[in-house]
Amino acid sequence: MAIFIRGLGRAALDFFADVGGLFLLGMRLLRVLPRVFGSPRLLTTQMLYMGVNSLPLIVLVSVFTGSVAAWQAAYQFEGFVPMRYLGTAVGKAIIIELAPVLTALVVAGRVGASIAAELGTMRVTEQIDALEVMAIDPVRYLVLPRVISGIIMLPILVIFADLVAILGALAVAVNMVNVSSETFLNGVKAFFYVSDMVAGLTKAAIFGFIISFIGCYQGFTTSGGAAGVGQSTMRAVVVSAVLILISDFIVATLMFRL
Amino acid sequence: MNTNTPQIVIEVRDLRKSFAGHVVLDGIDIDVRRGETLVIIGRSGCGKSVLLKHIIGLLWPDGGTVAVEGQILARMSSRELYGVRLRFGMLFQNAALFDSMTVAENVGLALAEHTRKSRGEIADMVAHKLELVGMQGTEHMMPADLSGGMKKRVSLARAIAFDPAYILFDEPTTGLDPITAGAINDLIVELGDRLDVTSIAVTHDMKSAYKIADRIVMLHEGRIIQTGTPEEIQNSDDPVIHQFINGLAEGPLRAI
Numbered sequence: 001m002a003i004f005i006r007g008l009g010r011a012a013l014d015f016f017a018d019v020g021g022l023f024l025l026g027m028r029l030l031r032v033l034p035r036v037f038g039s040p041r042l043l044t045t046q047m048l049y050m051g052v053n054s055l056p057l058i059v060l061v062s063v064f065t066g067s068v069a070a071w072q073a074a075y076q077f078e079g080f081v082p083m084r085y086l087g088t089a090v091g092k093a094i095i096i097e098l099a100p101v102l103t104a105l106v107v108a109g110r111v112g113a114s115i116a117a118e119l120g121t122m123r124v125t126e127q128i129d130a131l132e133v134m135a136i137d138p139v140r141y142l143v144l145p146r147v148i149s150g151i152i153m154l155p156i157l158v159i160f161a162d163l164v165a166i167l168g169a170l171a172v173a174v175n176m177v178n179v180s181s182e183t184f185l186n187g188v189k190a191f192f193y194v195s196d197m198v199a200g201l202t203k204a205a206i207f208g209f210i211i212s213f214i215g216c217y218q219g220f221t222t223s224g225g226a227a228g229v230g231q232s233t234m235r236a237v238v239v240s241a242v243l244i245l246i247s248d249f250i251v252a253t254l255m256f257r258l
Numbered sequence: 259m260n261t262n263t264p265q266i267v268i269e270v271r272d273l274r275k276s277f278a279g280h281v282v283l284d285g286i287d288i289d290v291r292r293g294e295t296l297v298i299i300g301r302s303g304c305g306k307s308v309l310l311k312h313i314i315g316l317l318w319p320d321g322g323t324v325a326v327e328g329q330i331l332a333r334m335s336s337r338e339l340y341g342v343r344l345r346f347g348m349l350f351q352n353a354a355l356f357d358s359m360t361v362a363e364n365v366g367l368a369l370a371e372h373t374r375k376s377r378g379e380i381a382d383m384v385a386h387k388l389e390l391v392g393m394q395g396t397e398h399m400m401p402a403d404l405s406g407g408m409k410k411r412v413s414l415a416r417a418i419a420f421d422p423a424y425i426l427f428d429e430p431t432t433g434l435d436p437i438t439a440g441a442i443n444d445l446i447v448e449l450g451d452r453l454d455v456t457s458i459a460v461t462h463d464m465k466s467a468y469k470i471a472d473r474i475v476m477l478h479e480g481r482i483i484q485t486g487t488p489e490e491i492q493n494s495d496d497p498v499i500h501q502f503i504n505g506l507a508e509g510p511l512r513a514i
């Protein structure tokens with residue numbers, strides 16, 4: 001029992017230390033924010049890296065997400081809802097929820113992990129100290145381009161995911177449910193609200209921030225050699241995945257009033 | 259300024275540092291004079307690297323102060339601290355090269371970030387510094403493709419790229435063959451001969467220490483146990499120093 005309480009106390013301390021650390025890193029980030037376009041090459045490198053690295057997997061995930069969403073919706077509609085609403089339901093689900101969240105989870109696994117591993121390695125091999133000694137603020141040089149790139153690239157990747165997922169759904173609708181492509185696409189268009197798109201992309205930007213910021217934080221606070229880098233990488237993925245799901249719920253309740 | 263009383267440019271006062279209850283530095287006082295090369299010697303794990311990192315604000319003391327040119331580091335804003343660091347160069351014990359950059363990018367980074375020099379000018383300066391450390395022609399290599407000694411020399415070129423007034427060397431000759439080590443010693447002496455360069459070098463290579471040092475301090479169990487010229491250290495009758503500089507297994511210190 002005592003051990004249990006001590007463990008709980010330690011976990012709580014770690015939690016507050018992390019919250020404090022995240023807050024401090026956030027403040028340092030805000031302070032260097034005006035200098036983001038001072039080194040455009042740092043930013044474009046990160047954006048390219050994030051895009052190129054994630055796109056193939058996102059396309060794959062999106063095709064199947066769209067396909068299965070169409071198939072499952074058709075199964076539920078059968079006998080209750082006319083199939084001309086199939087495109088509406090699937091399209092909305094993809095744009096508002098499926099594409100942003102699944103893209104974010106994929107990017108968290110690929111990019112978030114690689115940010116944490118790269119910065120974590122730089123930390124334990126004293127490369128971050130070397131930047132400090134050169135009077136180069138590592139928050140400006142390493143964290144800022146990654147976080148901004150995350151905020152910009154996630155919405156772009158989500159637009160790709162939206163398109164690919166809707167195409168996947170279309171393919172299933174036409175070939176397996178016997179809904180014509182015209183009917184399906186009319187269904188998508190009929191109740192398409194710009195505000196849905198805005199909501200989906202806003203979520204994406206928030207997720208992009210979470211992924212890159214948590215990845216950077218975990219990398220920066222790495223200690224303990226190769227094993228420490230492994231720990232940080234794992235934690236970056238787990239923590240961002242949890243935060244993505246929580247913030248998804250929060251944004252949903254704020255943006256969609258019943 | 260009176261040339262007989264050299265100006266103290268780095269002042270360490272009662273510096274204390276522990277890691278998780280393990281006391282590493284237990285009240286260190288050091289004065290570094292303008293233009294000198296101070297060598298810190300001591301056994302492996304005695305806190306030499308930790309001491310060096312305090313001098314440039316990579317670690318912060320639990321107690322005591324570090325002042326550069328009369329300004330206490332811990333009281334500076336981050337902008338002031340970066341201003342001080344611009345005048346420092348540091349050679350890390352494990353080189354700490356940026357492994358995603360080429361040799362040339364490593365050496366030229368500070369120039370690219372802090373000056374408006376053209377690429378061509380930077381390339382020339384980088385080539386010159388690489389030549390000084392005997393690494394000419396390696397501009398396009400990646401750190402992963404270099405040997406340990408080569409990394410160290412590139413790191414040295416990087417440390418002096420910005421023509422710093424203060425240079426911190428953490429074991430500049432460890433892991434180098436005797437000939438290269440000799441050349442690096444000569445380079446350090448040469449840098450130190452330039453009027454305004456002040457250096458602090460950490461080493462346990464006594465040959466190198468005698469060659470480059472104006473003064474030597476011995477760090478032992480968290481304290482400075484002696485300060486003196488190379489001759490004074492060599493002739494010290496302190497049994498600990500005697501054992502250390504002569505590399506004896508027998509003496510007051512347990513070998514293992």
Ligand SMILES: Nc1ncnc2c1ncn2[C@@H]1O[C@H](COP(=O)(O)OP(=O)(O)OP(=O)(O)O)[C@@H](O)[C@H]1O
Nearest residue numbers: 277282300301302303304305306307308309351462
């Ligand atoms: N970041 C750190 N966290 C915890 N302990 C540390 C840290 N840095 C150094 N230490 C401890 O401080 C002590 C001194 O380390 P330091 O690296 O300064 O030794 P050193 O004198 O440079 O040795 P060497 O000659 O082998 O390089 C060691 O016991 C080390 O374990």
Ligand SMILES: [Mg+2]
Nearest residue numbers: 306307351428
């Ligand atoms: Mg050391």
